[in-house]
Amino acid sequence: xxxxxxxxxxxxxxxxxxxxxxxxxxxxxxxxxxxxxxxxxxxxxxxxxxxxxxxxxxxxxxxxxxxxxxxxxxxxxxxxxxxxxxxxxxxxxxxxxxxxxxxxxxxxxxxxxxxxxxxxxxxxxxxxxxxxxxxxxxxxxxxxxxxxxxxxxxxxxxxxxxxxxxxxxxxxxxxxxxxxxxxxxxxxxxxxxxxxxxxxxxxxxxxxxxxxxxxxxxxxxxxxxxxxxxxxxxxxxxxxxxxxxxxxxxxxxxxxxxxxxxxxxxxxxxxxxxxxxxxxxxxxxxxxxxxxxxxxxxxxxxxxxxxxxxxxxxxxxxxxxxxxxxxxxxxxxxxxxxxxxxxxxxxxxxxxxxxxxxxxxxxxxxxxxxxxxxxxxxxxxxxxx
Amino acid sequence: xxxxxxxxxxxxxxxxxxxxxxxxxxxxxxxxxxxxxxxxxxxxxxxxxxxxxxxxxxxxxxxxxxxxxxxxxxxxxxxxxxxxxxxxxxxxxxxxxxxxxxxxxxxxxxxxxxxxxxxxxxxxxxxxxxxxxxxxxxxxxxxxxxxxxxxxxxxxxxxxxxxxxxxxxxxxxxxxxxxxxxxxxxxxxxxxxxxxxxxxxxxxxxxxxxxxxxxxxxxxxxxxxxxxxxxxxxxxxxxxxxxxxxxxxxxxxxxxxxxxxxxxxxxxxxxxxxxxxxxxxxxxx
Numbered sequence: 001x002x003x004x005x006x007x008x009x010x011x012x013x014x015x016x017x018x019x020x021x022x023x024x025x026x027x028x029x030x031x032x033x034x035x036x037x038x039x040x041x042x043x044x045x046x047x048x049x050x051x052x053x054x055x056x057x058x059x060x061x062x063x064x065x066x067x068x069x070x071x072x073x074x075x076x077x078x079x080x081x082x083x084x085x086x087x088x089x090x091x092x093x094x095x096x097x098x099x100x101x102x103x104x105x106x107x108x109x110x111x112x113x114x115x116x117x118x119x120x121x122x123x124x125x126x127x128x129x130x131x132x133x134x135x136x137x138x139x140x141x142x143x144x145x146x147x148x149x150x151x152x153x154x155x156x157x158x159x160x161x162x163x164x165x166x167x168x169x170x171x172x173x174x175x176x177x178x179x180x181x182x183x184x185x186x187x188x189x190x191x192x193x194x195x196x197x198x199x200x201x202x203x204x205x206x207x208x209x210x211x212x213x214x215x216x217x218x219x220x221x222x223x224x225x226x227x228x229x230x231x232x233x234x235x236x237x238x239x240x241x242x243x244x245x246x247x248x249x250x251x252x253x254x255x256x257x258x259x260x261x262x263x264x265x266x267x268x269x270x271x272x273x274x275x276x277x278x279x280x281x282x283x284x285x286x287x288x289x290x291x292x293x294x295x296x297x298x299x300x301x302x303x304x305x306x307x308x309x310x311x312x313x314x315x316x317x318x319x320x321x322x323x324x325x326x327x328x329x330x331x332x333x334x335x336x337x338x339x340x341x342x343x344x345x346x347x348x349x350x351x352x353x354x355x356x357x358x359x360x361x362x363x364x365x366x367x368x369x370x371x372x373x374x375x376x377x378x379x380x381x382x383x384x385x
Numbered sequence: 386x387x388x389x390x391x392x393x394x395x396x397x398x399x400x401x402x403x404x405x406x407x408x409x410x411x412x413x414x415x416x417x418x419x420x421x422x423x424x425x426x427x428x429x430x431x432x433x434x435x436x437x438x439x440x441x442x443x444x445x446x447x448x449x450x451x452x453x454x455x456x457x458x459x460x461x462x463x464x465x466x467x468x469x470x471x472x473x474x475x476x477x478x479x480x481x482x483x484x485x486x487x488x489x490x491x492x493x494x495x496x497x498x499x500x501x502x503x504x505x506x507x508x509x510x511x512x513x514x515x516x517x518x519x520x521x522x523x524x525x526x527x528x529x530x531x532x533x534x535x536x537x538x539x540x541x542x543x544x545x546x547x548x549x550x551x552x553x554x555x556x557x558x559x560x561x562x563x564x565x566x567x568x569x570x571x572x573x574x575x576x577x578x579x580x581x582x583x584x585x586x587x588x589x590x591x592x593x594x595x596x597x598x599x600x601x602x603x604x605x606x607x608x609x610x611x612x613x614x615x616x617x618x619x620x621x622x623x624x625x626x627x628x629x630x631x632x633x634x635x636x637x638x639x640x641x642x643x644x645x646x647x648x649x650x651x652x653x654x655x656x657x658x659x660x661x662x663x664x665x666x667x668x669x670x
Contacts (some may be wrong), residue, residue, distance in 0.1 A: 066573050067572075067573075068569055068572070068573070093572070094569070094572040094573050095572045095573075095574075095575050095576055095577055095578075096575075097573075099573065100573070100574075101570075101573045103566070103570060105566075107566050107567055107569075107570035109567055109570070109571070109585060110567075110589075111588045111589060111591075120571065120574050120576070120584070121574040121575050123584075124571070124574055124575040124576040124577070124580055125575050168574065169573075169574075172574050172575055
């Protein structure tokens with residue numbers, strides 16, 4: 001279980017001294033066919049990434065934080081102020097929450113100029129027209145888009161719209177910033193530039209930030225910490241590096257490009273895989289995080305990078321790898337500089353080799369093949385779920 | 386174009402396909418003949434109006450004091466009725482489009498009933514409601530000394546009653562199809578519901594609002610049945626253009642034609658204005 005209720009209270013209590021405690025969430029949202037149940041905290045200045053497939057509940061979570069959806073259970077508090085508490089019925093509506101939300105499609109008001117869009121929040125908070133304009137111009141300057149002030153949203157490129165949307169959200173001076181797939185609407189070439197810039201602007205924001213994405217690269221480079229959300233619950237929680245190295249689910253493993261096998265530890269470094277087959281890991285006993293002696297019936301995950309598996313057309317005899325198993329080529333896919341070979345077997349595997357090796361081995365769909373993986377390349381860790 | 390098929394002489398093919406295209410566009414006679422009669426049926430009366438118009442005396446006929454009074458009264462009352470419809474109809478359209486409560490469907494049907502109700506019935510109903518002895522009218526009279534029937538405000542009430550549903554229907558449709566996403570975005574930026582309505586919703590349904598207002602105004606301008614029943618036909622206070630046309634038919638048919646031409650001109654201007662700018666813009670999401 002990640003981030004239980006007691007942990008949240010503890011974190012909140014520790015941070016109380018500084019006055020700004022950040023975001024504490026323990027949220028349950030029930031729909032007819034869907035249930036979101038998550039608990040986590042985000043400290044001021046921290047960027048929490050929420051990574052998950054479509055339909056995992058990412059947007060529902062953002063809507064609950066913004067006040068566009070009410071909780072069915074649990075509570076949300078920001079810097080010690082309750083925003084929503086299902087038990088007491090306390091609910092701060094969206095327009096009264098100090099929460100900025102950058103929507104996936106930006107939702108810039110089409111009938112207002114860029115300046116008027118950014119001035120919208122100050123105006124709504126009662127600032128007079130002139131002062132709101134000054135505030136808007138400050139934000140446009142800060143984001144380097146002062147020259148766009150008079151344009152209408154229809155005259156902006158994707159990257160420009162994204163910056164205007166960010167400026168508009170920040171001009172409300174929110175205590176919590178939410179970004180829903182901020183780069184998803186951009187084409188690949190602008191994405192790169194905008195990503196670096198967004199990262200810089202987010203670093204300047206001193207409140208907690210939540211960044212929702214299904215793009216693994218975005219999640220890795222933009223965030224300080226990651227939550228992986230699947231089917232409405234948190235399946236993994238850690239730094240981007242931890243999540244990338246030791247994915248907890250097939251979804252994350254596919255995103256970060258690892259072969260992942262759930263199984264049961266049997267002792268002597270061997271793991272019986274759930275879907276058949278056995279793998280041996282050298283580091284099993286030495287992994288520092290694990291208790292000694294290892295729990296013999298422990299549920300574990302085994303991860304192998306596709307580059308760590310070798311392919312042979314005949315059974316390798318004089319090789320050192322401890323993992324040898326047969327399979328058949330099920331598919332070939334050209335990545336930029338490598339070929340990804342899908343191998344059916346027990347267990348199945350994705351294997352990356354060079355195009356030259358494909359030619360040497362004369363691989364085609366249906367070719368019988370032998371797979372080898374060194375025990376040192378096989379990572380094994382407890383299954384958090 | 387279809388791919389060329391083998392066989393057949395080349396030069397004839399394009400002509401054949403052109404002919405086929407023209408025939409297809411024209412459709413069968415069984416449809417074309419009644420359609421043609423329909424067009425004639427709608428246009429011939431208008432042509433008759435133009436042909437029989439007293440073009441030479443037009444200036445004299447239209448500058449008569451009584452005509453000018455009726456014209457001014459018509460324009461003023463139709464404009465006032467439109468303003469009244471906007472003030473009451475837009476909030477009502479918002480309720481119909483955005484809220485949900487039991488009986489909403491029934492309410493929507495009742496509110497738009499004047500669209501199909503014979504205006505004379507509407508006028509009679511108004512008389513029973515706001516007349517001197519009417520349901521509400523007796524209190525208006527007792528408490529405020531206010532009498533609506535057979536007064537200029539009565540004309541405005543009758544026209545509003547008949548024309549407001551046009552505005553409601555148009556605006557409700559626009560509110561329904563308007564993108565709620567922008568309203569949500571405005572809420573996250575701290576805008577109260579009233580601010581959202583004023584600064585986001587209204588501007589975004591602007592084209593439909595204009596179209597609805599123009600339709601409403603045109604309907605009010607042409608209103609006859611409810612007006613004559615509820616407000617009567619007194620030159621200077623309740624005699625609007627359509628009533629003046631009706632009157633003139635008995636005494637001076639030439640003047641009736643001249644007045645009708647003015648109303649026709651207004652209708653054409655409204656139609657052209659709506660087609661070119663607002664109807665299409667309003668129907669786009």
